[in-house]
Amino acid sequence: MTQSDPNASTETYTTIEAARLMGLAVRSVQLMVDRGELQAWKTSGGHRRIARDSVHRWLAGRQGGAAAPAAGASVGTAGAAAAGAARPARVPRVLLIEDSVHYQNLVRLLVAQKFPQVELQVADEGIAGLAMAGRLQPDVLIVDILLPGIDGATLITSLRSNPQFSASRLLVVTSLDEGQREPYAFALAGVPVVHKPQLVTALPPLLAQALAAGSAGAAAPEPT
Amino acid sequence: VSRPRVLLVDDDASIRRFAELALDELDIELVCVAGVAEALAELHARGPAALVLTDLMMPGQSGHDLIRALEASPALRGGARLVVFSAGVGGSAAALEGHDIWRRLDKPASVAALEDCVRAAVAAGDAAPRPGGTVGAPASLTDEELRAIEAHFGGERSLYVAFRDSCVLQFGKDAQAGEQALARGDLAGLRHLAHSLKSVLGTLGHDGQAATSRALELACAAGDAHEAGRLWPALHRGLLRLARRDGGD
Numbered sequence: 001m002t003q004s005d006p007n008a009s010t011e012t013y014t015t016i017e018a019a020r021l022m023g024l025a026v027r028s029v030q031l032m033v034d035r036g037e038l039q040a041w042k043t044s045g046g047h048r049r050i051a052r053d054s055v056h057r058w059l060a061g062r063q064g065g066a067a068a069p070a071a072g073a074s075v076g077t078a079g080a081a082a083a084g085a086a087r088p089a090r091v092p093r094v095l096l097i098e099d100s101v102h103y104q105n106l107v108r109l110l111v112a113q114k115f116p117q118v119e120l121q122v123a124d125e126g127i128a129g130l131a132m133a134g135r136l137q138p139d140v141l142i143v144d145i146l147l148p149g150i151d152g153a154t155l156i157t158s159l160r161s162n163p164q165f166s167a168s169r170l171l172v173v174t175s176l177d178e179g180q181r182e183p184y185a186f187a188l189a190g191v192p193v194v195h196k197p198q199l200v201t202a203l204p205p206l207l208a209q210a211l212a213a214g215s216a217g218a219a220a221p222e223p224t
Numbered sequence: 225v226s227r228p229r230v231l232l233v234d235d236d237a238s239i240r241r242f243a244e245l246a247l248d249e250l251d252i253e254l255v256c257v258a259g260v261a262e263a264l265a266e267l268h269a270r271g272p273a274a275l276v277l278t279d280l281m282m283p284g285q286s287g288h289d290l291i292r293a294l295e296a297s298p299a300l301r302g303g304a305r306l307v308v309f310s311a312g313v314g315g316s317a318a319a320l321e322g323h324d325i326w327r328r329l330d331k332p333a334s335v336a337a338l339e340d341c342v343r344a345a346v347a348a349g350d351a352a353p354r355p356g357g358t359v360g361a362p363a364s365l366t367d368e369e370l371r372a373i374e375a376h377f378g379g380e381r382s383l384y385v386a387f388r389d390s391c392v393l394q395f396g397k398d399a400q401a402g403e404q405a406l407a408r409g410d411l412a413g414l415r416h417l418a419h420s421l422k423s424v425l426g427t428l429g430h431d432g433q434a435a436t437s438r439a440l441e442l443a444c445a446a447g448d449a450h451e452a453g454r455l456w457p458a459l460h461r462g463l464l465r466l467a468r469r470d471g472g473d
Binding site: 101104110112120122175196197201 | 237241244245248257258259260261262265283284285376377378380383386387390391394397416419420422423424426427
């Protein structure tokens with residue numbers, strides 16, 4: 001659905017403007033254009049210009065599900081989204097509290113590859129991580145239990161019991177094997193735990209579940 | 225004709241957004257990533273970019289690490305021009321000496337300065353071609369690496385290679401941190417390092433070194449400085465070998 005029409009600029013958004021309005025990453029909007037889900041033109045310089053109407057229809061579709069499909073533009077994504085939460089779209093946020101640079105990198109790689117819509121923040125120690133969790137209100141917290149400067153059980157218990165973090169789903173990653181985790185059994189009861197050697201295969205499905213559970217349970221207003 | 229690909233590496237989301245806005249009118253494909261590991265993964269997956277703009281100070285691995293990684297891997301660097309886009313480059317100027325940096329751009333930069341820099345880099349075309357292989361065809365994976373890809377990476381070879389390359393950058397620092405911990409008798413610090421390395425090395429398929437790390441972790445936990453001092457040198461040598469990409473166990 002991309003074509004040249006230099007006269008269309010007055011009724012269009014740039015990709016960035018559209019992304020902001022839609023609460024999506026720029027890359028997601030580019031993909032929607034490429035898939036024909038938004039009506040778009042290219043300027044003579046090769047830049048996308050997205051029809052305002054198609055953006056507004058997508059937004060209306062997300063909020064009420066009643067918008068009619070545009071002529072020449074599919075709203076498949078809008079239709080699917082309309083069945084979900086009624087709140088405006090926003091970027092899901094994940095906070096990783098992990099001191100190992102190796103595993104920070106591995107989680108970054110995994111999230112970038114499998115969850116490109118997610119904004120990942122990283123804290124490399126527990127106290128800073130608690131502060132960031134309070135400030136960012138992430139949808140999901142991924143926490144290593146052995147961090148310098150803070151007792152792992154205390155950290156997990158704080159994250160689970162403090163109402164400040166109640167909107168965040170918790171996932172634990174650890175190099176501790178089952179036997180070594182016994183001292184943390186009480187704190188970890190009911191929390192999904194990923195053993196680091198299995199992180200690549202075990203984390204993505206758990207993160208997908210946690211993100212889905214977060215969006216399904218997010219009918220309440222966003223924390224401010 | 226595909227547009228020149230420009231890779232921006234910056235952990236600050238507001239800088240990435242600024243660059244997207246500032247460069248929106250240029251006929252380029254801008255790819256923004258938040259860290260060195262993602263940058264290497266992007267280059268592994270799609271081949272060299274026309275231009276790499278990198279911040280220096282980032283959590284975990286720094287822009288210096290990325291510069292070293294690109295110098296060590298001509299197949300990833302290709303003809304890319306390299307721009308350091310950082311606040312306070314002056315303080316790090318000495319560390320950049322001798323590296324093939326095309327230009328330095330100080331933050332905060334104006335829209336015009338960033339745009340001019342990218343426009344000039346792209347217009348200048350490829351930097352001098354460097355000798356080296358091609359991306360996607362390193363294929364020199366060892367049997368133990370292939371086993372690890374099946375056992376720990378669900379068969380995803382490119383993810384394994386990206387993770388391995390990011391680890392290579394870090395192993396030299398791990399070796400240094402362990403030396404320092406042992407020298408000051410910091411068994412708790414050495415235990416924590418060994419605990420982490422046990423998983424990293426096992427995930428990469430270096431089972432022998434993972435076992436050494438595990439033994440070192442247990443020795444440190446038991447307060448056995450003699451045994452820790454006996455085990456560390458082998459692990460230290462192994463880390464330095466991996467940092468030089470001389471192979472694993």
